[in-house]
Amino acid sequence: MKKLFILIIVIILFSFIFGDVEIFSSNVGTNIIYDYSKEREISTITFFFDGGTANYARDKAGIERFLLEAIQKGSSKYSESDINVLMDKYGLRISFENNYDYSSISFTTFNNYFNNALDIAADMLSEPLFLNKNIEIIRRKMIDNIKSKEENPDKYVWLKMNDWFFREHQYISLPDGYIETVSNITRDDLKGHLDFLTKKNKVLISIVTGIPLQNEENIIKEKLSFMKTEKNWKKVIPSAFKDIERDTVMYAEKENLQTEYVACKFLLPSVTNDAFIPARIGLSILSKRIWETLRTKHGLTYATYMGASDKKVNYGVFYVSTDYPDSAISLFYQEMKKFKKEGVTQREIDDLRNIYETSFYMNNEKSDERSFTNGYNFMIYGDYDHNAKFMKRVGKIKPKEINNVLSEYLKNYQFLILR
Amino acid sequence: MKKTLIFIFAIIAFLWTFSGMVILDREYKTLFLDNGLEVIMIKAGSEPIVTIEIAVRNGAYTQSPENCGLSHLYEHMFFKGNKKWKSQEEYSKRIRELGIIYNGMTSNESVRYFFTLPSRNFEQGMKFMAYAIMDPLFDSTELAKERNVVLNELNRDFSEPSYKFYQMNEETMFEKFFYRKNAIGDKNIVENATREQMLEIKDRYYIPNNSALVIVGDIDFKKTEKFAKKYFSRWEKKNPPSFEFEEHPYLDSNKVILTVQDVAMTDFTISYRGPDVGKKNEDTYAVDILTEIMKLKSQNLYKNLVDAGLVYKYYLSYYTQQDGATITFYCSLSAENTDTVRALFFNELKNMESDDYLTEEILFQAKEKVKMNFYQDIESSVDFALGVGFWWCILDIDYFKTYLDNLKKVKVSDIKRVLKDYIIDKPYVEGIMTDTKSAKKYFANKEVK
Numbered sequence: 113m114k115k116l117f118i119l120i121i122v123i124i125l126f127s128f129i130f131g132d133v134e135i136f137s138s139n140v141g142t143n144i145i146y147d148y149s150k151e152r153e154i155s156t157i158t159f160f161f162d163g164g165t166a167n168y169a170r171d172k173a174g175i176e177r178f179l180l181e182a183i184q185k186g187s188s189k190y191s192e193s194d195i196n197v198l199m200d201k202y203g204l205r206i207s208f209e210n211n212y213d214y215s216s217i218s219f220t221t222f223n224n225y226f227n228n229a230l231d232i233a234a235d236m237l238s239e240p241l242f243l244n245k246n247i248e249i250i251r252r253k254m255i256d257n258i259k260s261k262e263e264n265p266d267k268y269v270w271l272k273m274n275d276w277f278f279r280e281h282q283y284i285s286l287p288d289g290y291i292e293t294v295s296n297i298t299r300d301d302l303k304g305h306l307d308f309l310t311k312k313n314k315v316l317i318s319i320v321t322g323i324p325l326q327n328e329e330n331i332i333k334e335k336l337s338f339m340k341t342e343k344n345w346k347k348v349i350p351s352a353f354k355d356i357e358r359d360t361v362m363y364a365e366k367e368n369l370q371t372e373y374v375a376c377k378f379l380l381p382s383v384t385n386d387a388f389i390p391a392r393i394g395l396s397i398l399s400k401r402i403w404e405t406l407r408t409k410h411g412l413t414y415a416t417y418m419g420a421s422d423k424k425v426n427y428g429v430f431y432v433s434t435d436y437p438d439s440a441i442s443l444f445y446q447e448m449k450k451f452k453k454e455g456v457t458q459r460e461i462d463d464l465r466n467i468y469e470t471s472f473y474m475n476n477e478k479s480d481e482r483s484f485t486n487g488y489n490f491m492i493y494g495d496y497d498h499n500a501k502f503m504k505r506v507g508k509i510k511p512k513e514i515n516n517v518l519s520e521y522l523k524n525y526q527f528l529i530l531r
Numbered sequence: 532m533k534k535t536l537i538f539i540f541a542i543i544a545f546l547w548t549f550s551g552m553v554i555l556d557r558e559y560k561t562l563f564l565d566n567g568l569e570v571i572m573i574k575a576g577s578e579p580i581v582t583i584e585i586a587v588r589n590g591a592y593t594q595s596p597e598n599c600g601l602s603h604l605y606e607h608m609f610f611k612g613n614k615k616w617k618s619q620e621e622y623s624k625r626i627r628e629l630g631i632i633y634n635g636m637t638s639n640e641s642v643r644y645f646f647t648l649p650s651r652n653f654e655q656g657m658k659f660m661a662y663a664i665m666d667p668l669f670d671s672t673e674l675a676k677e678r679n680v681v682l683n684e685l686n687r688d689f690s691e692p693s694y695k696f697y698q699m700n701e702e703t704m705f706e707k708f709f710y711r712k713n714a715i716g717d718k719n720i721v722e723n724a725t726r727e728q729m730l731e732i733k734d735r736y737y738i739p740n741n742s743a744l745v746i747v748g749d750i751d752f753k754k755t756e757k758f759a760k761k762y763f764s765r766w767e768k769k770n771p772p773s774f775e776f777e778e779h780p781y782l783d784s785n786k787v788i789l790t791v792q793d794v795a796m797t798d799f800t801i802s803y804r805g806p807d808v809g810k811k812n813e814d815t816y817a818v819d820i821l822t823e824i825m826k827l828k829s830q831n832l833y834k835n836l837v838d839a840g841l842v843y844k845y846y847l848s849y850y851t852q853q854d855g856a857t858i859t860f861y862c863s864l865s866a867e868n869t870d871t872v873r874a875l876f877f878n879e880l881k882n883m884e885s886d887d888y889l890t891e892e893i894l895f896q897a898k899e900k901v902k903m904n905f906y907q908d909i910e911s912s913v914d915f916a917l918g919v920g921f922w923w924c925i926l927d928i929d930y931f932k933t934y935l936d937n938l939k940k941v942k943v944s945d946i947k948r949v950l951k952d953y954i955i956d957k958p959y960v961e962g963i964m965t966d967t968k969s970a971k972k973y974f975a976n977k978e979v980k
Contacts, residue, residue, distance in 0.1 A: 149577065151577040153906060153910075154906070154907060154910055192838060193829075193834070193838075195828075196828035196829050196833065196834075196838070197828070197829040199828050200827050200828050200829050200896055200900055201896070201899075203899075203900065203903030203904070203907065205907070220907070222903065222906075245840075248840070249840035252840065252865070253840075253843045256795050256796045256843065256865065257795075257796075257843070258795075259795030259796075260794065260795035260796050262793075262795075263691075263692055263693075263792075263793065263794050263795065264691060265687075265690050265691070366793075367793055368690065368692075368792070368793065369690045370685075370686035370687070370689045370690045371683055371686035371687055371690060400627075404619075404620070404623065407680055408619050408620075408623070408676070409676075410676070411675070411676030411677065411678070411679035411680050412679070412683075413680065413683050414680050414681070414683040414684035414687060415683075415684075415687065433683060433686075433687050434683060435682075435683065435686065463624075463627035463628060464627075466627060466628065466629065466630030466649075467627060467630055467631075467632065469630050469649055470580060470630045470631070470632050470647055470648055470649055471632055473578035473579060473580045473649070474578070474580065474632065474647060474911065474912075474913065476578050477576050477577075477578055477910060477911045477912060478910045478911050479910065
């Protein structure tokens with residue numbers, strides 16, 4: 113009796129033990145990250161397409177966004193109207209993102225409807241209808257969306273900055289496209305590009321769910337068997353930015369602004385470079401200092417930050433909205449000078465680790481965020497578990513390492529002031 | 532042997548399911564401290580973090596013309612020094628030591644502050660929250676700096692066309708007492724805010740019997756209760772504030788506002804006054820279902836507007852409030868489609884009144900959709916806490932707790948009743964924001980604001 117009781121308790125406890133992450137390949141070599149945890153009620157399936165803007169010529173800018181909108185408008189098995197009905201029924205949420213290094217589309221639903229969502233996603237990606245009527249509706253929407261990007265000063269200041277910073281580089285091609293490129297994308301272009309993405313490009317699938325893998329593995333392999341990676345597929349590595357060996361301050365104007373916006377970029381090591389992590393940690397510490405100086409001590413701004421992008425080709429950023437841009441930029445320089453003289457302290461690194469820890473756990477809570485993060489980390493860093501390893505690295509890094517790396521990169525600031 | 536097994540399973544099942552009350556399938560517990568502070572504890576999420584939130588019944592609706600914007604400035608001052616961590620530097624240092632991710636938000640009828648931190652620092656987080664909420668210093672130098680920070684926030688908001696448009700719509704709907712809807716506030720009032728005004732808000736609204744302490748995440752009820760008593764019991768109870776307001780006058784006729792901005796897409800809105808919560812709550816559930824039906828992708832409005840390509844996106848929202856709730860139809864579109872979209876919207880409302888249009892099946896779908904949205908929203912412990920705090924402020928925890936059960940009770944006849952009582956043939960505010968060229972071409976007969 114006692115043994116039986118213990119056995120029951122062990123079984124119950126076992127069923128409570130954490131979930132796990134497994135990576136497996138479909139029959140045709142597509143990588144699938146499967147992150148299972150018993151407590152999850154909601155599942156997300158995210159498809160990542162490696163490459164982003166580097167996947168296509170500039171005269172096709174916007175094509176991946178166009179595509180990810182168009183596939184949602186009906187497939188061989190599910191008409192547009194069927195998809196609408198099923199999205200309501202399953203609480204299915206579809207979101208997508210187009211970026212410089214990748215494009216992605218996510219399907220989020222309750223565990224009960226996981227297989228239904230998978231079936232819809234597979235059908236959308238393998239046999240979309242691309243009806244001309246829908247293509248024209250999406251085209252109009254995209255063109256108006258491109259025009260409207262200039263309305264928001266926060267977006268506009270970075271658009272203008274990117275025109276300068278990304279010139280002569282693949283990233284100059286906007287993931288959302290341009291009026292002239294979106295106007296000329298045809299149904300055949302969309303079909304051809306989808307074929308390229310699902311049969312020649314590298315696809316990565318990141319799943320976060322409350323359903324154990326053994327229940328789903330065969331179903332996933334079967335549903336996604338249409339995806340292939342060309343044998344001689346090579347990872348797209350964009351070229352390095354050209355350095356501008358001086359600081360630059362540029363101006364742009366916009367009507368009806370009540371305050372001014374300062375955007376700044378400078379070069380950083382790429383994410384695959386060993387210097388990247390010290391640079392990222394150092395810039396997070398500098399971001400805190402910038403916030404305290406510009407906002408807390410001087411009351412110059414509501415919004416300011418500094419940080420590292422995590423792109424395959426990389427840059428650092430500084431941003432502030434303020435009525436006093438000259439004072440804000442002057443304080444920025446003082447902080448950079450102070451850093452070069454004094455560096456960061458171990459205390460600052462320890463504090464940062466505490467904040468990273470909380471945000472790491474917060475990010476794990478939501479299935480869609482975790483699905484995106486696992487996939488993103490795999491695409492960009494080659495390791496779905498990058499965040500956990502990054503936290504361990506923060507725990508071990510010493511101020512000297514950060515100071516050495518950042519001292520080399522904190523220079524040649526490119527400013528743009530929108531007023 | 533068989534009996535013993537059944538007995539063991541029964542005990543386990545009992546312990547498993549009955550270790551507390553349940554809210555949205557999560558265990559929860561509430562208690563009142565002697566000073567009137569309501570403590571709401573919810574075990575949620577599988578990560579080792581906790582969100583500690585203080586929700587206060589304050590915000591735009593408690594403002595007068597003389598202090599319009601100060602609820603929001605007060606919220607900023609919460610993150611400055613207090614009796615224990617005196618300067619902003621000390622305060623920020625403590626935030627980093629405890630690994631706190633934080634924010635504050637001022638709405639029309641609530642002000643909420645949250646700290647999310649690792650559960651191992653939970654007790655220290657409770658202590659930190661207690662000092663921040665009970666003992667702010669409102670140092671004059673800090674106040675002067677923070678006024679500028681808030682002014683920059685205000686300037687940023689008003690640099691965005693969509694924010695200006697939203698404010699104009701609100702001002703038209705609630706013209707007489709707009710200051711009770713204007714959380715961001717008046718520039719001059721913020722510029723001249725004093726320490727005394729901050730203390731006045733503190734004395735009137737920041738009292739335990741006008742606040743709730745909401746804790747969501749990896750918690751143990753006993754310990755949480757102990758820490759709540761230990762750190763929040765000294766918060767002094769005072770006379771509760773009065774929330775009796777002169778009602779916002781209803782529109783006596785339709786109003787149209789046309790605003791011309793540097794925009795590429797046209798924004799079009801139609802807003803009605805909705806049922807105020809706390810008066811006829813059954814209407815609030817019915818309006819939530821009504822707006823959900825009109826958003827369903829399988830229904831005619833979506834097909835006629837989105838699938839047909841007439842609008843880029845649209846939504847219907849019911850902003851549940853005590854002091855002037857609104858029901859809003861919003862869409863983003865090409866200016867030339869505005870008249871067609873308006874006609875389709877009104878036509879849909881008319882159709883909904885007919886006997887065979889609203890079926891039990893549609894009603895069921897809408898209820899399921901609201902339920903699914905709810906569960907998706909509470910996946911994150913911060914969002915869960917903020918949701919609880921919001922509903923507690925606008926009415927009470929029971930409204931939140933019984934919300935899905937009350938939705939189940941809504942019938943087709945309830946939908947028709949609220950359509951009749953709040954929407955059909957009722958005055959509304961029509962808002963259009965467009966560019967100069969479209970204003971001349973499509974809206975020449977309307978007066979530009």
